Amino acid sequence: MADPTSGPTPTATPTATIGLTGLAVMGRxxxxxxxxxxxTIAVHNRTAARTTSLLEEHGDEGSLVATGSLEELVAAVEQPRVLIVMVKAGEPTDAVVDALVPLLDEGDIVVDAGNAHPDDTTRRQQQLEEHGLHFVGMGVSGGEEGALHGPSIMVGGSDHAYDRLGPVxxxxxxxxxxxxxxxxxxxxxxxxxxxxxxxxxxYADMQLIAESYDLLRSVLGISPAEVADIFEEWNGGDLESFLIExxxxxxxxxxxxSGTPFVDVVADAAEQKGTGRWTVQSALDLGVPVTGIAEATFARSLSGHREQRDAARKVFDTDPDPVEVDRDRFVDDVRAALYASKVVAYAQGFDQIAAGAEANGWDIDLGAVATIWRGGCIIRAQFLDRIREAYADEPDLTTLLTTPYFAQAVLDGVHSWRRVVATAAQSGVPVPAFGSSLSYFDGLRRERLPAAVIQLLRDSFGAHSYQRTDRPGTFHTAWAGDLAEVEIEA
Known part of the structure; x- marks a missing residue:
């Protein structure tokens, strides 16, 4: 429990329902x-000028209470206090949380609303529990516009914390x-x-969209404005989403x-803040194949290796011969391939959430996740309603790909998908997300995969054993000896 004598002595009755520190764009x-x-929200920033400007520019929008220190912020909020931290992830968040702990009382709640690694959130929760405090990792999606007009909000932590935080x-x-x-x-x-x-x-969604743009422009030779018209048309159908728009x-x-298309004057090196990489690392730990997300993350990394790209282009400067395609059919094929690949990306993501929930003992309602992603967040899309319906019909769903709606969508588009990936290869257009998503689909549907060869190689060089298809048990073959097979006792 935090020492109540270490906190500030309020000079007046607390008036704020909630407090927030960190008034950069998202926090503001x-x-x-x-x-x-x-x-009524009490606000604080390490640089007081930001607090002042917020009140001067937007103080008439509601009840904003300016505070000049963390002590004043804590004193201004009703108990049990809810204090939102909106600073950079990592050490800056640790510093603010560490400064808040001695100021708080048992039952108070600290909310990290930034993009924190889940392991950091677990660590902070354990630290605050020792003081009788609640720590909440709260995901907020929607960017600065979402934060202002209505984001999608994913709240973790205790029931006690959500009872206090939920209404807000x-x-x-x-x-x-x-x-x-x-x-x-x-x-x-x-x-x-x-x-x-x-x-x-x-990450996967944006990479797939970027690959679609590249295919349409490179194979068809059309302008960015013409590609924009195609995306606008797609946004009126089953691809309707914030990112397509x-x-x-x-x-x-x-x-x-210059008057040139703006996309042509922007550097083709995509940055990242780490969440895609964290997702892939987590998926590897959980044993969940998130191939679309992984390839999207690696594609960003590749885009940033300018020296390697420049060197390779000098050596391999011969482009493949142009591929002749029917314009309208190719546009339709790319649309169908994009939709099928998006289905794979979302299915893999929900698989990872399910695996993470099982590994950590979290009872996560996947249908509820789809529900809150329908609005506010960056990946909001029309077909999230279909995902919500799928989990409502079958809460223990094995994979979204086998539900009637999504299975039919993939089957309807699979031939287009194959043509697009083949055309991309013939044209020298890299499509790592399209290609890996198609390979994932083929890996799921095949009766036999070549993993049997891998198992035999592992057993041959390392005696790692294998299982057979015709009888139970674990076996090893004496590859360097008489090739006798022995059953290994459990």
Whole structure:
């Protein structure tokens, strides 16, 4: 339990429902959103000028209480206190949390609303539990606009914490069909884990969109504006999503200086903040193949290796011969391949959430996750309604790919998918996410995979053993001897 005598002595009755420290763009907009929805929020920033500017520019939007120190912030919030931390992940978050702990009382709640690694969240929860405090890892998706107008919110932590925090986050979240895009995902680091996987799916989604753009432009030889028209048309159908809509918008933008398509003056090296890499590392630990997310993450890494790319281009400067395609058919093929690959990416992401929940003892409702991703978040898309329905019909679903709707969508597009990947290879257009997603699909549907060869090689050089298809047991063959097979006792 925190020492109550170490905290500040309030000079007045606390007036704020909730507090927030860290007023960069996300924190500032989240504070405004909370105030706009009728909650009194105490705000603090290490640099006081940001607090002052927030009150001067937006103080009329709701009840914002300025505080000049963490002590004042804590004193301004009603007990049990809820204090949101919106600073950079890692050491900056640790520093703020460590500074808050001696100021708090038993039952108070500290909320990390940044993109934290789930392991860090677990560590912080254990540390705060020793002081009788609650630590919440809260995933917030939607960027700065979502933070202001309604994000998707994934809350982890204890029931006690959500009882206090829930009414606030449900009121400020995006709303779809009268339902808030916010929920108590589960205990422990469940909230940050789900947000991490969300971001991994986001990596795959953006890579697939980028590959679609590259294919349409490179194979058809059309302009970014023409590609934008195609994406706008796609957004009126089953591909309707925030990212598809946004792609059409950015591809139409032209450089004000040169008048050229803006996409052509932007460096082709994609940055990342780590959540995609965390997702892949976690999937490896869990034994879950998230091939689309992994290839999207590696594609960003490759894009940043400019010296290697420059060196390779000097050596391998011969492009393949152009491939002749029917324009309308190719556009339809890319659309179908994009949809099928997106289904794979989401299916893999939900597989990872299920595996993470099982490994950590979290009871995560996958249908609820799909529900809160329908609005506010970056990967919001029309077909999340279908995912929600799939888990409502079959909560213990093995994989989304086998549900009637998604199975039919993949079957309808599989021939287009194969043509697109083949055309990409013939044209020299890299499509790591399309290709890996198709290979994953083929790996699932094949009766026999070549893993038997791998098992025999492992047994041959390392006596790692193998199983047979015709009888139970574990076996080893004396490859360097008489080739006799022996059964290994359990």
């Amino acid at each position: 907009n989240l504070a405004r959103n909370i105030a706009r929805h009728g909650h 986050v449900e009121s400020i979240a995006a709303q779809v069909d009268g339902e808030p895009c916010a929920t108590h995902v589960g205990p422990g680091a469940a909230g940050h884990f789900v947000k991490m996987v969300h971001n991994g799916i986001e 946004l792609t059409a918008d950015v591809l139409r933008h032209t450089d004000r200086t």
